[in-house]
Amino acid sequence: MNILETTIKARELFSEFELCRLQEQETQKLAERLENKKITIAVIGQFKRGKTTLINTILGSELLPVGIVPITAAITRIEYADPGAVKAAEAAVKTEPTATVYFTNGLSEEVPAADLHEYISEQENHDNERGVAEVELLTDADFLKGGLTLVDTPGVGSVHEQNSKSAMDFARESDGVIFMISVDSPLNQIEVDFLRKVRKFAGKFYFVVNKIDRVDEEELAEYMDYCRSLIVGIMDLDDDEAKAIKLLPVSARKGTGVEELTELIREDLLTRGAEIMERSVGLKLLEILNNTRTQIASYREVLKMAPNVFNRRFKEMSLLLHNQREQIGNLEDGQYMRARLNEEKAFLTRKVRELFGIEYYYYVDRGEAAELMRRDEYAAELTAVYDELESTINSIFMYKEENAYAVARRIEDLNILIHEMRKLTRQIERELK
Ligand SMILES: Nc1nc2c(ncn2[C@@H]2O[C@H](COP(=O)(O)OP(=O)(O)OP(=O)(O)O)[C@@H](O)[C@H]2O)c(=O)[nH]1
Ligand SMILES: [Mg+2]
Missing domain, CATH: 3.40.50.300 (P-loop containing nucleotide triphosphate hydrolases)
Structure with missing residues (x-):
């Protein structure tokens, strides 16, 4: 077992859980870093x-x-x-x-x-x-x-x-x-x-x-x-x-003394570059695992939230999404920049954090931000963003039809994830020794 294998294992684990999309991407990037050796x-x-x-x-x-x-x-x-x-x-x-x-x-x-x-x-x-x-x-x-x-x-x-x-x-x-x-x-x-x-x-x-x-x-x-x-x-x-x-x-x-420094770095990279990289990726992986544990703890809190509190916040979120959707109808004709879409995504991320205490990220590709979109394209993408968030909060919290059994299962899933992450954490800690 080495850090690359552990990273891939972590990515596979995250890919099995709906709420770990971001971690899946992050671990994917870590694996790529190890492979690119940059x-x-x-x-x-x-x-x-x-x-x-x-x-x-x-x-x-x-x-x-x-x-x-x-x-x-x-x-x-x-x-x-x-x-x-x-x-x-x-x-x-x-x-x-x-x-x-x-x-x-x-x-x-x-x-x-x-x-x-x-x-x-x-x-x-x-x-x-x-x-x-x-x-x-x-x-x-x-x-x-x-x-x-x-x-x-x-x-x-x-x-x-x-x-x-x-x-x-x-x-x-x-x-x-x-x-x-x-x-x-x-x-x-x-x-x-x-x-x-x-x-x-x-x-x-x-x-x-x-x-x-x-x-x-x-x-x-x-x-x-x-x-x-x-x-x-x-x-x-x-x-x-x-x-x-x-x-x-x-x-x-x-x-x-600058040449001594550059020589030392060059020598290190030549002789122990891979080791330095693995150590760095291992440490980052540990941080991702730790942060995920915190995130899961907040999901568990949401699942345990008193029904009336949860209902209120859920309604607030639904109302917000409803209002945002209404605004799509009022968009003026013309060109829209993808950057504006990114701002809306950032706003929704903040809102979810505020209401439910959880991190909900959208993928934002900075390379495409300058892209100009027609009004209808912009409206379609915006709608997709709202749909995605709505379906996520519906499915993650299984608000409507969820019964006690389903909630228990979901908490159990999270426990399994935590357990698996603990194993991975120990493994990485051993490898970094
Ligand atoms: N005497 C002396 N002055 C230096 C040396 N290196 C930098 N300085 C001076 O220290 C000042 C700050 O240098 P910078 O390279 O801008 O420092 P920095 O750490 O990048 O500063 P920030 O970007 O503001 O964080 C400048 O006036 C430099 O000329 C040095 O080796 N000897
Ligand atoms: Mg500087």
Whole structure:
């Protein structure tokens, strides 16, 4: 048994349960990640530690904006592109390589890399008023060859963290984390809290101590000792793990120590890439299982809800759906954007959570958000969305014809699911040891 097999087993288990559609998709994605072997490493740390400067130095170009005030306002994923392809694109449009900006409403836009600062710097996209969700940049840097994705994140604890997907959310999606601290400030509570939370999610950590050009050798040695003992405590490491932990002093600006870092990562990926990936997927699988247990607990609560409470909420939901359907009749003629449909889906998800305390997700494909739809197409899809939700709440709660026996069976199904998930959880925990 290995993590891939366990992931597939989890997906099969979820596929048997109507209410685990989302988990089925998530585990499917995890299995694909293991098969594609593409590793994601995120650079994370408090604002102004020099994360973006480090990435620029690693990539050997000033692709991303850096600055003295909090700068990075959006997650930026950087991937390798074949130089041939990049050059061909350049030749075709006679500009810099382009990046793709994804917006929170699902739309996306191609922009020249040179204009990226308009979207990802806080100064030019204040409070993320442009609604940027994520940016994807393709470049031919050697370091990314072989399928490594490097990710720049907004500083932890900065005001902008709240405006887009946070570094924390992103740490959940990464396989490795470069955690950046710098000699000009002792490790503070925000960093300590963040590390405590994030240590559960990443398969591999690199601790980088930046701005060493600002201190002399003696001061640096003192700072390194101080950080090491703090990190060992926070990460809850035993003696062997503590010895294995790497703390790398660098000057991202001057380039000192950066090659040691990239060499170390390259070596790790070559020799233990699969292991890092499996560890990361195993941890994510554990998180999915834990969250599912919480979700099931709330389904059980719904099944046990006092009939009058449930009836009231069910009626409220039905009324809401009825009203939404009425509005379809009042739609004006013209073009509708798929993004508007996505907004309606998000609204319904919130409503279900509010009324029944359960997570009901729709599939939203951000790639298609800009698609224009005719009024009748839009109306038809909207109707399908309402139908789907209605049939789900009807079937999951079996409100109308449900008898005590059916409810008991349903609770028993959930118990079986919980039992199976416990087994899987133990298996993963063993494999991660
Ligand atoms: N002296 C010195 N300054 C550095 C170094 N690396 C970065 N800086 C400076 O630190 C400031 C912050 O750098 P950024 O790379 O924007 O930091 P960041 O962590 O990406 O910041 P946010 O995106 O706001 O979270 C800039 O003024 C950089 O020039 C370094 O190695 N030495
Ligand atoms: Mg930055």
